[in-house]
Amino acid sequence: MLKxxxxxxxxxxxTLIVISLLTFVISQKAPGDPVENMLNRNQGGExxxxxxxxxxxxxxxxxxxxxxxxxxxxFSISNATSTDTLYRIPKSSHRETLERLAWDYGNWDHVxxxxxxxxxxxxxxYNFNKTPSTAETITKVKEYVNLLYLTYEESxxxxxxxxxxxxxxxxxSFLDLNGGFNSIRNTFENIVHSQNxxxxxxxxxxxxxxxxxxxxxxxxxxxxxxxxxxxxxRPVSSALWDALKNTLSISLLSILLAYLLAIxxxxxxxxxxxxxxxxxxxxxxxxxYSLPVFWIATLTVFFFCCGDYWCWFPAxxxxxIPEDAxxxxxxxxxxxxxxxxxxxxxxxxxxxxxxxxxxGMINILGQDFIRTxxxxxxxxxxxxxxxxxxxxxxxxxxxxxxxxxAAIAGSIVVEHVFNIPGMGKLTIDAxxxxxxxxxxxxxxxxAVLTMIGNLVADILYAMVDPRISFTSKS
Amino acid sequence: xxxxxxxxxxxxxxxxALEKIQEKTDQSFWGNVKKQYRxxxxxxxxxxxxxxxxxxxxxxxxxxxEKPLACSYKxxxxxxxxxxxAVDLGISNWPADLQNATWKELxxxxxVFPPVPYLPKNTDVANSQFKSPFDEQEVKxxxxxxxxxxxxxxxxxxxxxxxxxxxxxxxxxISMFIASMIGIILGSLAGYFGDQxxxxxxxxxxxxxxxxxxxLFYAFSSRSYILSESFSQxxxxxxxxxxxxxxxxxxxxxxxxxxxxxxxxxxxxxxxVNIPVDIMISRLFEVMYSIPTLFLIISxxxxxxxxxxxxxxxIIGFTSWPGIARFIRAELLRVxxxxxIEAAQAMxxxxxxxxxxxxxxxxxxxVFIALAFGIASAILTEAFLSFLGVxxxxxxxxxxxxxxxxRTTPTAWWLAIFPGFAIFITVTIFNLAGDGxxxxxxxxxxx
Numbered sequence: 001m002l003k004x005x006x007x008x009x010x011x012x013x014x015t016l017i018v019i020s021l022l023t024f025v026i027s028q029k030a031p032g033d034p035v036e037n038m039l040n041r042n043q044g045g046e047x048x049x050x051x052x053x054x055x056x057x058x059x060x061x062x063x064x065x066x067x068x069x070x071x072x073x074x075f076s077i078s079n080a081t082s083t084d085t086l087y088r089i090p091k092s093s094h095r096e097t098l099e100r101l102a103w104d105y106g107n108w109d110h111v112x113x114x115x116x117x118x119x120x121x122x123x124x125x126y127n128f129n130k131t132p133s134t135a136e137t138i139t140k141v142k143e144y145v146n147l148l149y150l151t152y153e154e155s156x157x158x159x160x161x162x163x164x165x166x167x168x169x170x171x172x173s174f175l176d177l178n179g180g181f182n183s184i185r186n187t188f189e190n191i192v193h194s195q196n197x198x199x200x201x202x203x204x205x206x207x208x209x210x211x212x213x214x215x216x217x218x219x220x221x222x223x224x225x226x227x228x229x230x231x232x233x234r235p236v237s238s239a240l241w242d243a244l245k246n247t248l249s250i251s252l253l254s255i256l257l258a259y260l261l262a263i264x265x266x267x268x269x270x271x272x273x274x275x276x277x278x279x280x281x282x283x284x285x286x287x288x289y290s291l292p293v294f295w296i297a298t299l300t301v302f303f304f305c306c307g308d309y310w311c312w313f314p315a316x317x318x319x320x321i322p323e324d325a326x327x328x329x330x331x332x333x334x335x336x337x338x339x340x341x342x343x344x345x346x347x348x349x350x351x352x353x354x355x356x357x358x359x360g361m362i363n364i365l366g367q368d369f370i371r372t373x374x375x376x377x378x379x380x381x382x383x384x385x386x387x388x389x390x391x392x393x394x395x396x397x398x399x400x401x402x403x404x405x406a407a408i409a410g411s412i413v414v415e416h417v418f419n420i421p422g423m424g425k426l427t428i429d430a431x432x433x434x435x436x437x438x439x440x441x442x443x444x445x446x447a448v449l450t451m452i453g454n455l456v457a458d459i460l461y462a463m464v465d466p467r468i469s470f471t472s473k474s
Numbered sequence: 475x476x477x478x479x480x481x482x483x484x485x486x487x488x489x490x491a492l493e494k495i496q497e498k499t500d501q502s503f504w505g506n507v508k509k510q511y512r513x514x515x516x517x518x519x520x521x522x523x524x525x526x527x528x529x530x531x532x533x534x535x536x537x538x539x540e541k542p543l544a545c546s547y548k549x550x551x552x553x554x555x556x557x558x559x560a561v562d563l564g565i566s567n568w569p570a571d572l573q574n575a576t577w578k579e580l581x582x583x584x585x586v587f588p589p590v591p592y593l594p595k596n597t598d599v600a601n602s603q604f605k606s607p608f609d610e611q612e613v614k615x616x617x618x619x620x621x622x623x624x625x626x627x628x629x630x631x632x633x634x635x636x637x638x639x640x641x642x643x644x645x646x647x648i649s650m651f652i653a654s655m656i657g658i659i660l661g662s663l664a665g666y667f668g669d670q671x672x673x674x675x676x677x678x679x680x681x682x683x684x685x686x687x688x689x690l691f692y693a694f695s696s697r698s699y700i701l702s703e704s705f706s707q708x709x710x711x712x713x714x715x716x717x718x719x720x721x722x723x724x725x726x727x728x729x730x731x732x733x734x735x736x737x738x739x740x741x742x743x744x745x746x747v748n749i750p751v752d753i754m755i756s757r758l759f760e761v762m763y764s765i766p767t768l769f770l771i772i773s774x775x776x777x778x779x780x781x782x783x784x785x786x787x788x789i790i791g792f793t794s795w796p797g798i799a800r801f802i803r804a805e806l807l808r809v810x811x812x813x814x815i816e817a818a819q820a821m822x823x824x825x826x827x828x829x830x831x832x833x834x835x836x837x838x839x840x841v842f843i844a845l846a847f848g849i850a851s852a853i854l855t856e857a858f859l860s861f862l863g864v865x866x867x868x869x870x871x872x873x874x875x876x877x878x879x880x881r882t883t884p885t886a887w888w889l890a891i892f893p894g895f896a897i898f899i900t901v902t903i904f905n906l907a908g909d910g911x912x913x914x915x916x917x918x919x920x921x
Contacts, residue, residue, distance in 0.1 A: 014757070015764055019761060019764060019765055022770075023773075026774060027777075030777045031779050077695065079691075201696055203695075290850075290898060290902035292898060294858055294861050298880055298890055299894065409767070409769070412769075436776075436777075439772075439776055446769045454764065
């Protein structure tokens, strides 16, 4: 048994790695610049060179703090238009533009020179001694330069350059800037003239080693460090831990309830198959099975939670239970508040489990050994409870692997509708705020939870059914 | 009815007379299944209801529309709903005086409006701010009443629900189409070959992997910008580009196969080794089962900058194939040891011909069950996503978005009850059909 569990745990590792890769890929595609999201600061526009440099320094510091100045993955596969040092360019928006420019013209070196000349021109702009008469123009040109960082189409870049030129025209005080501006022009002309698209079709593989973003993120995740939330700058793990407690307590309780109710229901409907009572129960269960949780949750909140109708249960989001209250009161109050969420979370799995239980029981009751048991004169109750029940429980236990993820998923709905601070609400709030570290941490955590649920189901299965031996079977 | 039956049971024999004989003698498998399915009254009801929903989805423009079905305006007879299809296709044009007409306010000689004279995207300003079905509504007559009320800015709920049917059906169809394509291919490979039966020489494994990598590079990595830009130009352009990428990939695989041929003569590279297809694909199942699908869908939808219902369909399709694949795998494990497959092998048919022509058709019955339940859950997932407001654009009125509005407005009971009921009925109907099929296909459950 121990050997089996160890073996099962070993399978855990590749699955976890695949899931982490998937999550990481999705998180890489998340729009926006994570550092800017954290700093939440506007750059460019007004300000002197010193302020600009200080801002960039703060940006770089945060970036290396988050490990975002590292290569993304162990290796990169790209085409020869791009470079393997692209990750060193700080801003993701600049990176995207440069990559695209390189792809369009197939010559990274020229693109890099162009980028450098734009950067130095921007610095010139910040260093420029402004007079009241020129300040407005400088601000405008700064905006154009910012646009240059985001543009890759030839015609648009040219029109931006023309705009800058027309801003400068006729004013002698801008003569100092002309050198920088002309070098942008020239470097861009170089890009266009040396276009070499064939580079797109030359693969370029580069190995970066273990000091990379994925490696760092994955090992931090295993150690319980999930990153820092954009919203409140708090470690994600502490928010997640609080949420997890709420989610697990209601979903596990609801699974327990579902099993406790479903097994006797399933047995009695199987034993009394064909009677009118059984038909009513079976139909009801079928309807319950198809009722969408989010609809029922909405309806119960709508009608029973102090809206315009009845006020039988507290409205969602009532003040938390005081912690100094007696334990029994706390528990009672918690149950009272959780009654409707629990109901919504339970009825679906209740219907599912009891349907399966009924099917399994009917199957078992038709088998030969039950006929034998009856033939030797056993009471019906003994036949059912002792002989049939044990055998029909086996598939029901493996259902845990289906019910557990469903309960976690169901908790998204219930927490959203009833305003319970759990994983689901955390995720949805994070999505609305585009708070990606939280989204991907909850995804990883729910995946790990689901895997644990599958493991528990497998182990239970092995414990219940003596026929299954996992040690050596081909 | 016969055509519809054909759609549902496309593998029944084509000849009508033969079909009848088969039905009578109870010889054909599908004839038997049909007979069993028809005996189940609830399942038959579900089938008719699916047909009903499908026709609402198809005819939504004729049932709920602001344009008249037919009218006579200034002496000319028009069929504006039909004509708008033609205009969309670029075949026809609107006459100048009808170009930007407000159809409701024109003075017609005579006019036939659709049963519900509203479009979901347009608003009735006079009846905004949540008019209940029983409220006094500012309409010309009973004919123009909002029978299921309106929402905050005056969308007609009934019309939104009718057009929402189309969205729901499309979600079910498209996502299950994607899921069954992936599921059937992977499941049949795993089930038919198992761990022992697929053998390949080391040379071909080596070269096919090598050329697969190159193929992926040239088909997707080199064309990444072309692909991503075509997506914004429209779905058809995107599919053409995607097809081109797939053709490139296939060409590379073919090249790998050809290049490997001479290398097979080298003793070491020519050795045939087993490819454990089943283990590999089963690991993939496990990964898919370990990912909480809903969280995955939510996370993917969260990073998409331009939310679209089609993206949601694709995501649902790509995450729900394991159910179908598992069914097919189990069926093919059974089918592959049957004698007729052995006979086909003895006749020297290629493995892929056996799989696709002989093995899969025999295993498809179970896919129908998985499809029925899959459509139900896809519709439910889409409704749930739009309920949360994730991945579905806010201007797209679906059953889920209507229901979500009820959550924020605790007085609008009609928004809480009708859309939810539509979701519930649709899901139930597909589940019932799935149940009926299970029963009809399983000889143990037959009466």
